[in-house]
Amino acid sequence: MTDMQTAEMADNNSPSTESTLSEISAGDGPPKMTTRNVNVFYGEKQAIKDVSIDVNMDNVTAFIGPSGCGKSTFLRCLNRMNDTIPIAKVTGDITLEGEDIYAPQMDVVQLRARVGMVFQKPNPFPKSIYDNIAYGPKIHGLATGKEELDQIVENSLQRAGLWGEVKDRLQDSGTALSGGQQQRLCIARAIAVDPEVILMDEPCSALDPIATAKIEELIHEIRGKYAIVIVTHNMQQAARVSQRTAFFHLGTLVEYGVTSDIFTNPVQDKTRDYITGRYG
């Protein structure tokens, strides 16, 4: 296919998508990830309907919405973690740096190295703290020697703000840390493979307020180095950490925009009702 044809096709599509582009655009600069008309089916049941969102490098993007609205499902499309669920089927276009991540030639292993993920419940491996961090770099051959690996481990832990707390006990089991420390260990683990995007699926829902504050601080610090997408139940958290917010309801994207606008002056009534606590 020639460039001209591609451009033509883009032109043909533009009338239908132009109106939505203002809603789905992520802000300044080219988007890191784009999604267009994404549908997700679990067997017969449709979990996501026609969602289009852009994710930008400079911003933290928050997905909010009531339980079961599909925000976690959508997040798991972005690094193809839905592939692990046999009955899940994804349609539509999702790109990373312009590459279609569901294209047959896309290697899912490389994709996940570029799009890291932090889960709802801290899930350190039952290995030492050091081995937890070194796991990814070893798999992907990022370090050529022991010293380089040590350096990666130290850097990652430092970025995750955990270095000071664990530097003297790197050989202790990762599961022996507190919940908040475990979650920061998981973030450090994700950072260690040097991803471009980090997906966080309710990273603080299993943590106490102090540990939550630390994670939020950490998100502020690493913002800009990675495109960050965070799913959260906690609207204050979305307001605190994100620059863009998407509100999901029953599998559809209701509204997407600048966080301050969503929280102070939402366009949709549904969004206003949810933000003001009328349901959800």
Place this chain on the structure above:
Amino acid sequence: MTGSILFLLIVILGALAWFFGKAKAASFASSADSRSLVHSRPNYHGWYVALWAIVPATVFLIVWNLVTPGLVTETALSSPAAQQLPQDAFTRGSILSEARAIAQGQQDQAFNPLSETMVEPYRAAISWYQTLGMVAALLLVFACGVFSWLRLKPELRARTKIERVTMITLLLASLIATITTVGIFVSLIFESVRFFSMVSPLDFLFGTEWNPKAVAGPRGETGFGAIPLFWGTVFIGAIIAMIVAIPLGLMSAIYLTQYAPANFRQWMKPILEILAGVPTVVYGYFAALTVAPALRDFAVSIGISGASSESALAAGVVMGIMIIPFVSSMADDSIAAVPSAMRDGSLAMGATKSETIKKVLIPAALPGVVGGVLLAVSRAIGETMIVVMAAGLAANMTANPFSSVTTVTTQIVKLLTGDQEFDSPKTLAAFALGLVLFIVTLLLNLIALRVVKKYREAYE
């Protein structure tokens, strides 16, 4: 009247007691003013009376049957006919037991004519004690039944009492297996002590020549050195069988939990579990008739001399195959018990499926897998039929898998089959071997259960 009719009668009386108890309870439950005061439903009152009627009488009958044989003999001996019995204890005993057998109708004719004279006193004594026991039991049924029936009151806590009886019954049921095991252990120890009073435990445990003789040889050697048997057992059960079972079982578990499509797993898992229920004799045929000759021919063709048609390899390999479902099912359970968050975490790092399995799932499931393997070993070393049929009886100390070896269980079978006297060391050696086997498998199971338990705690 025989015991079974008596027992039937007691049960019928118990049923009657149930009806009477229930009827009385129903009568005070139906009167409106007392309804709020009735503690238990009529059914419980019925059971209360029925149990009172049946249980004491049954217990009495059991005790009575244990006690009467002695009393019968005593009574028979006090009869005038007993005066002419010889004083020699052995003849006296044989005459008495013969007379008893005739009196109970188990034997028609006496071998010793003196026994005939004792039959009549015996018969009289037996029927006297039988009648006595029967009357006493029936009296007990009536007495206890009426006593408990009179005690029925609206406020009687019959429900609580029945609950307690249920609990005690269940407790007894659960104790029987345990008590039996303890009993087996004690009897093994008892016989083993007799054996070790004839053969030194050191010779038995550390001797290297197994060739049991009833009488010691010229230099005092008895041929009770069990090391070749222990070696054979370990060689077949813990080495060859495990070399087959561990990799195959583990790999099949990994395939079934991680790769197999859901419908394949749905079929395959039950089939594997059914394989675990195939009688070991069937595996034994397979080992002896198919595998062993094939292995011998193979060994001969690659130039191994002295290959036997009964080989450690044949028994070990078939035993390993028999154990595969066992290992696979334990490994399957412990891999499936690793939280899926671990797997997702690893996949989300960009690890491949096999990297995830190798580096995260297997290490996390290892304690459970090790526990399963230990249980499998303890099963393999206690296994008898396959080795009896395929491994032979020659107690060789050899590491050559193509030669014939023997195991502890095989030798126990050999020592105890056929006509044996139970006071020769040759027969008693079987109990000593059994004791060693019992202790080893018990220890293996204990360790395995501890390992598995420790691992379970890690994820709760």
